Amino acid sequence: MAATGDSMASTSTNVDGTDNKIEKITFSQLGVIDVLCEACQQLKWKTPSKIQQEAIPVALAGNDVIGLAETGSGKTGAFALPILQALLASPQRLFALILTPTRELAFQISEQFEALGTTIGVKCAVVVGGIDMMTQSLMLAKKPHVIIATPGRLVDHLENTKGFSLRSLKYLVMDEADRILNMDFEQEVDKILKVIPRERKTYLYSATMTKKVAKLQRASLQNPVKVEVSTKYQTVEKLQQHYIFIPVKFKDVYLVYILNELAGNSFMIFCSTCVNTMRVALMLRNLGLTAVPLHGQMSQAKRLGALNKFKSKNRSILIATDVASRGLDIPHVDVVINFDIPSHSKDYIHRVGRTARAGRAGKAITFVTQYDVELYQRIEHLIGKQLPLYNTEEQEVMLLMERVTEAQRYAKMEMSELSNRKKRQKDEDEDTEESSGVRKKFKKKRKY
Template identity: 60%
Template sequence: MTTELTKSTSLEDESPVVQPETETAPAQTFRELGVIDSLCEACENLGFSTPTPIQARCIPIALQGRDLIGLAETGSGKTAAFVLPILQALMETPQPLHSLILAPTRELAQQIARTVEALGATISVRCTLLIGGMDMMPQAIALGKKPHVVVATPGRLLDHLENTKGFSLRQIKFLILDEADRLLDLDFGPIIDKLLRLLPKRKTYLFSATMSSKVESLERASLSDPVRVSVSTKNQTASKLLQSYSFIPHKFKDVYLVHLLNERTGQMGILFTRTVHETQRLSFLLRNLGFPAIPIHGQLSQSARLASLNKFRTRSRNLLIATDVAARGLDIPAVDFVLNYDLPQDSKTYIHRVGRTARAGKSGIAISFVTQYDVELWLRIEDVLGKKVDEHKPEKDEVMIFAERVSEAQRRAIMALRDMQEKDTKGRGGRHKKRTRDDMDKEDN
């Protein structure tokens, strides 16, 4: 972690860069950061005792009225770092439609809205959530009640601006772009450009895990003399994350999976796959073997995705099988381990996946399956991490005890998958739909 205060000298990027300073003791309370008593009380009610580094460095700058760029690793507490300053500003100058928060996915938007409502509970903040996959009419009615904060995905927000009578952004005082790199990766750029043209002069906070060239372009278009705060190291994973890999034969991948899950019975885990097909197949396979697994991916309906997340959060299912729809932004508490059943195609995705555990100072475990076809990819990930990851070698005889049961479960899973695909094809009439703004609010997995 860099320890000096530096200033960028690039002509394209002249925002001051604030890095951690060794001579200044970190704030121990939100009150020390300048947060008002009612919001400090809300933090205490939520168990936020000590500010995280991104909160400690962003909140004082935001309270000074500066535009802000916050760069931090996943699970660092970025949401409270921007929610607390906008709520405090709202307390000082109350008005409807005070702040707009944009997020790339429906699940992240829902998570942010919950945080706004929880932190704003002591000051009666009204928050409206605008996301695709849901009926627009109740959302339009909620907008008619003039909420203080709107949390939205870009596509659904633009739908309301074009179709909901009386709704505009002319009064907005604060704009927050969360997971800005992901917003741009999902091709929301043209929609965001259109939204920026509709917004008045306002304070803007941009938060991101990475600072890509696209994000830098967005910074120049949307922020005024911003301060850049970085508390992350490039390609950093959490300090309390224990990482390992298992080198296994591809044809026995499912058998090794069942052996591993059998050893971790009762633990909360997220299993990452590369495709929707594998996500569904594994969920059928594991259910056939008695494991409480549930899938989440971009082709599920919004209600199904919500149901999967709620079941996982409430522990009625302790295994979530996911494509990278769950790799960014979701704050799912108490995840004991992450398994890369399929390796991601790049190291950045690996870091975001394993960031689903060992969050907010807690410990966690990340395990990766590496087959004979994945060696080069895994070596590239290790190279970016800057270290060799420990190898975990299960006893082959112990693993193969499960082979016969797994083989039967595989057969049944394939049959169930075929049945589901046939029903899906009939339901869609075999036609391809045009991509809509609602579709853009999902992840393309």
Template identity: 55%
Template sequence: MVLEDDQHQAPTFAELGLSGPVLETLEQMKYTKPTPVQIECIPPGIEGRDIIGIAPTGSGKTATFALPILHNLWNKPQSLLACILAPTRELAFQIASQFDALGSGIGVRTIVIVDGEEDRVTQAVMLAKKPHIVVTKGFNLRNIKFLVLDEADRLLDSDFGIAVDEILKNVPAERTTYLFSATLTDKVAKLQRANLRNPVKVQASTKYQTVSTLLQYYIFCSLVKKEAALVSLLNSMAQNTIIVFVRTTDTCQRFAIMLRILGFHCVPLHGKLSQSQRLGALNRFKSKGCKILVATDLAGRGLDIPSVDVVINYDCPSDSKDYIHRVGRTARAGRSGKSILIASQYDVEVMLRLEKALKHKLDLYPGYDPDEVDILRERVDEAARVTKNQLNEAAKLQKGKGGRKRERLMKSGDRDGEDDFDAEGIAAAFKKKRRT
């Protein structure tokens, strides 16, 4: 069945059949109206049916599978009730926090197990506490009643696909399986045929597009001016919360240093950071401790980051779906937002393909000032040179004896919300060089 968002006289959560304590928590959290995908998935979920949900980020997916599980837990208390698989650590922790919130009225016990972050002994201790919900990015469990694969298309397209196959071999055959994916790829379709029993299939919408409340712009400049153009945009939006998307972890790391040299308060988010650094960066951005997040596509899907005013695509995504996921970080839940694509002479063809896929022409951003970019360019280029020299020094230290100094230089993220590299020292060196 295919759903559209303009449903009339939608039922309430109570009419969907959820138990009293779960409904009380929903009321306390001010969840007043179920989304279309929740309306279609929750009743069969309560009945114990397998579910395939094709739904984009922002459609209420986590609550869609969490609420039937919590309903079942209240009616049949037990430990190790559900295992949720997620493609990234950030998404795993986000899902766990939502389970904790939605299950607060019934005393749900949730743990997160992430490969590479905890040793086996620590994991055993966590499991010995008999949790109800285990959210994981790389751990297999037996004796579970519910198995959830969130962002299944990403799970199967990553290295985690092998682990998914292994987990499916070891989980009980008698279980309820929820499979949620933004798109129904060939791998997802094959997985549903092999591992789900007569599932209910719900598709949130046939349209794969941006929301109407999003204003989509572009600016055009030569490649040598792109960094100055980015700085100009950030200057003009000083009071906004902004995500800057780049293609690679190296660019993300370099921009985090360069922008700090130029006086911007920003944090990076990319795959080379430790878990504590990544969560620290997200928490600071979510709490508005800093207003600029420089990120790879690690932040493009799944993460619920409220109140993002602007998304800037510094690197043009080659796939329209990646673009939609990126700009979907803003203009959420009916709010308005802006996205700006910085295109150089080498991005024109990609941008035209993107517009064709979107069936929408991007507008030229009216706040772009080419003259200001020319004025800023010398300063930005100098900051870029300082950053490059600093990273070269870090690379040399990495090959030899660097110790803590090497770590400070190489890690441009934050550990538990504190600066983990000598940004002040780099900035001071930059200012001193400019004075001389």
């Protein structure tokens, strides 16, 4: 994980955890001004992370930046500090635009910008789907300094919100650029690049340098400096990784067994579909476990609510699709469970990156069924190591079978009820729409 071209001294850590006394780099030494250094102290950022040591001086020197860094490496600080410093030097509304792939990540970046800029009065606006367009239009009319947006909703505003334009923009950041492009936002990104000034600073941050990202770099950056703190796909050293090989029909029982075995920890459980996320959450609740689901079909308010319950430790288990695998900084995740194996090996890196963050230890357990062997082998090939088997006592696991089967049955009934409720609601909405259409036609006729 050595940083490329690392010209700065930093603290090295021995195997026993003691620090070799090498001079510690401070934010001030990187060229960050005092008022922002104080903001870093208030956020308890004692020393810059590797990506911050590499990227901040390059950005402050006025260069475009391509930052390649593993998840949880402090990327937000690496682009937020240079932008805020430039904003202080020449204050201007609609100064910076940060594009992100997911709504949750947008809110998180906004929180960090506001926390860093609290003493200098920075105003941010989050522009994402799932929230009323009119409310966002009013926020944009106030001309915030920084807009954090998902590409689709930003294009909606550029095309439909009167008086909103980004013609004076000075900074563009594409965070998790590989994921933005994997989610097929290419057209939206092209539209955005056409309506913002060519004369601007651009920072492109990505965990992986894919062909699409390289193409985007050629289209939008001018003589960029590449900073890299992860030369290959890696997982954090303090992360204990295991796999468990089980028949697919016993997955739920083994999940409950592991949650009982490791009780007292906080868990993130990753499922591949929204439906399975909901089903597992309902099943665990029926067993008296405090679980909340997080998936793309939930409303934005519910998604933020679930995330806040988990962050505030009101719930100890968050069950999520890959909507939560990238960028979300939830400091206290102790264990990540890949209940459904990811279909893209790189997503494994991002999922397990939710734990063992900022130097802490963590544990990751991946469920492998008879249908997942090839996908699992790809993951081992990608991370360059074979994982140990997680030891379980089969007899103890099977003692839970009866209770789990009953919880599954109740979860199935609740899922069916939820589905019927949605269908009824949809039918009612369609009826309302139809009758309002008839009323409009009737009114038109009466006018003549």
